[in-house]
Amino acid sequence: MNTLHVVAALGRRSILQTFRRPQLVAPLIIFPTLLLAIQSAGAGKAIDLPGFPPVDSFLDFLLAGAMIQSAMFGGNAAGIALAVDIEMGFTDRLLATPISRFAIVAGRLAGTAVLGALTAVWFLAIGLIAGVQIEEGVPGALLILLLVTLAALAFGSLGAALALRTGSASIVQGAFPLVFVILFLSTAFFPENLLVEPARTIAEYNPLSFIVDAARDPVISSFSISDLLEGLAGIALLGGIGVALSSQALKRRIKVG
Amino acid sequence: MPAIEVVNLQRAFSDQVLAVAGIDIEVQAGEIYAFLGPNGAGKTTTVRMLTTLLRPTGGSARVAGYDVVAEAAAVRRSIGVALQEAALDPLMTGEELIRLQATLHGLDRAEGRRRSDALLRRVGLTKAAKRRVGTYSGGMKRRLDLASALVHEPAVLFLDEPTTGLDPVSRKAIWEEVTKLNDEGATVFLTTQYLEEADQLADRVGIISDGRIVAEGTPEDLKAEVGKPRLELALAEGSPSACTAVLERFGKLLPAKDGTLVIEVETGAAAIAPVVRALDEAGILVESLDLLEPSLDDVFVEKTGQHLEGAEPGADGEAAEPVEEPA
Numbered sequence: 412m413n414t415l416h417v418v419a420a421l422g423r424r425s426i427l428q429t430f431r432r433p434q435l436v437a438p439l440i441i442f443p444t445l446l447l448a449i450q451s452a453g454a455g456k457a458i459d460l461p462g463f464p465p466v467d468s469f470l471d472f473l474l475a476g477a478m479i480q481s482a483m484f485g486g487n488a489a490g491i492a493l494a495v496d497i498e499m500g501f502t503d504r505l506l507a508t509p510i511s512r513f514a515i516v517a518g519r520l521a522g523t524a525v526l527g528a529l530t531a532v533w534f535l536a537i538g539l540i541a542g543v544q545i546e547e548g549v550p551g552a553l554l555i556l557l558l559v560t561l562a563a564l565a566f567g568s569l570g571a572a573l574a575l576r577t578g579s580a581s582i583v584q585g586a587f588p589l590v591f592v593i594l595f596l597s598t599a600f601f602p603e604n605l606l607v608e609p610a611r612t613i614a615e616y617n618p619l620s621f622i623v624d625a626a627r628d629p630v631i632s633s634f635s636i637s638d639l640l641e642g643l644a645g646i647a648l649l650g651g652i653g654v655a656l657s658s659q660a661l662k663r664r665i666k667v668g
Numbered sequence: 669m670p671a672i673e674v675v676n677l678q679r680a681f682s683d684q685v686l687a688v689a690g691i692d693i694e695v696q697a698g699e700i701y702a703f704l705g706p707n708g709a710g711k712t713t714t715v716r717m718l719t720t721l722l723r724p725t726g727g728s729a730r731v732a733g734y735d736v737v738a739e740a741a742a743v744r745r746s747i748g749v750a751l752q753e754a755a756l757d758p759l760m761t762g763e764e765l766i767r768l769q770a771t772l773h774g775l776d777r778a779e780g781r782r783r784s785d786a787l788l789r790r791v792g793l794t795k796a797a798k799r800r801v802g803t804y805s806g807g808m809k810r811r812l813d814l815a816s817a818l819v820h821e822p823a824v825l826f827l828d829e830p831t832t833g834l835d836p837v838s839r840k841a842i843w844e845e846v847t848k849l850n851d852e853g854a855t856v857f858l859t860t861q862y863l864e865e866a867d868q869l870a871d872r873v874g875i876i877s878d879g880r881i882v883a884e885g886t887p888e889d890l891k892a893e894v895g896k897p898r899l900e901l902a903l904a905e906g907s908p909s910a911c912t913a914v915l916e917r918f919g920k921l922l923p924a925k926d927g928t929l930v931i932e933v934e935t936g937a938a939a940i941a942p943v944v945r946a947l948d949e950a951g952i953l954v955e956s957l958d959l960l961e962p963s964l965d966d967v968f969v970e971k972t973g974q975h976l977e978g979a980e981p982g983a984d985g986e987a988a989e990p991v992e993e994p995a
């Protein structure tokens with residue numbers, strides 16, 4: 412049995428499922444785009460604050476945050492979709508076939524990663540149309556694409572862990588507001604040095620800040636290997652936790668039935 | 669080698685409730701075995717253990733020659749499973765679902781497409797193949813579920829309440845398909861709460877109550893165990909005593925409600941013609957004559973002291989009519 416073939420087929424289903432369910436598409440594209448438009452237009456003067464990093468516009472600063480926000484929503488949507496599969500018995504249909512148990516989660520995550528890449532392309536496109544200049548050019552854009560895809564994968568693994576642990580779409584959906592809390596306590600929408608305590612200290616250690624900063628660097632300044640490594644470490648940390656918890660929850664679910 | 673061999677199979681849940689309390693089953697290849705019982709009797713728990721979706725907490729089970737715990741992957745390759753309530757993704761089309769199922773069973777794309785087309789044709793869903801499953805009626809969903817369970821040509825087919833919630837026409841279509849599959853050599857293990865379904869389809873029936881098998885055998889043998897067929901007559905004209913004298917030649921007279929006479933007949937339907945002829949010769953006019961055969965519900969009552977959920981007490985083997993979901 413070709414596991415990659417199975418993962419690809421389940422990933423394809425996951426992508427189709429997202430595009431066929433408007434309530435899953437909206438958080439990926441519409442909400443972050445609207446928030447990006449409102450914030451960049453309404454709070455554009457923020458870049459004049461003393462200590463704000465040198466940027467051409469607030470949109471330049473926010474673009475990476477919007478992409479990571481979308482990746483987080485994508486992770487939550489992946490968890491909801493997996494929980495719906497569990498609730499309606501579709502996961503049992505998969506478990507009764509001879510595929511690897513982990514292909515079920517891997518398929519879902521493959522779909523989430525592809526959706527992450529597509530949303531990164533969307534935000535890069537609307538950013539360029541709105542006048543954003545990516546300082547590091549095409550290589551910088553490709554790096555952003557890679558980081559957002561990997562981040563989507565990491566957030567997807569956390570969503571999957573919650574879905575497998577609870578088996579309840581409403582509980583996973585209930586985690587949605589947490590995304591905003593975590594985002595606002597990071598450097599996604601505002602520079603760390605301009606945040607007030609305790610948000611500043613939390614943002615300093617929030618793995619999300621490292622991920623957003625790594626994705627922002629190629630847009631607003633020159634490429635920094637240390638920021639990239641920190642961003643990748645943040646993704647690895649969250650992804651590692653997600654994969655470990657998913658694996659544990661899947662084993663428990665199979666055992667308990 | 670039996671297709672399914674179950675020895676003292678048990679499943680306890682965390683609250684120490686024994687959902688399946690030590691059952692033994694042997695199903696031969698090519699047999700249709702029906703697991704009959706009310707909701708909560710342990711039918712689905714048993715199917716989930718036999719299809720490797722749930723680990724037993726005691727005993728052992730082999731399906732298609734493989735142990736359900738130690739050789740779970742081999743079991744999954746050998747079985748087709750259609751679970752209760754047809755767990756189908758409403759956002760997928762029928763065609764996508766069967767092709768996905770083919771991929772999960774390791775078939776390449778061309779073979780998956782070929783089998784998907786053939787199976788959709790077989791269950792009469794070719795025209796609906798490109799429609800989303802969410803638009804299907806209950807009967808169409810069950811037929812699709814059955815087709816997807818067949819994509820890898822399994823040796824053993826598990827059908828968990830395949831017709832629950834279907835209208836009589838859709839139910840009959842599923843029965844015909846199951847019978848056809850069995851004629852083609854498939855072993856079928858099905859669970860049901862419908863007496864008629866077990867009676868019509870099964871070579872053998874296991875009756876389960878509170879996690880234990882309380883009776884097992886062919887439907888005929890089980891019914892014969894609890895009583896013989898009876899003839900019930902209502903007279904139109906003639907004396908009851910003359911009629912009684914005639915009837916006593918054919919079987920034992922049983923207590924009956926006013927205006928009727930009941931005798932036990934060994935030969936069932938074969939006794940009708942001779943009885944009618946004898947009554948006619950004696951000049952007795954009969955208003956009605958009914959053959960009452962023991963039902964599986966009678967067996968259920970005999971073994972458990974209660975009627976099977978939905979069965980009419982005294983009715984000849986049919987549960988309440990379910991209603992098909994709207995399309």
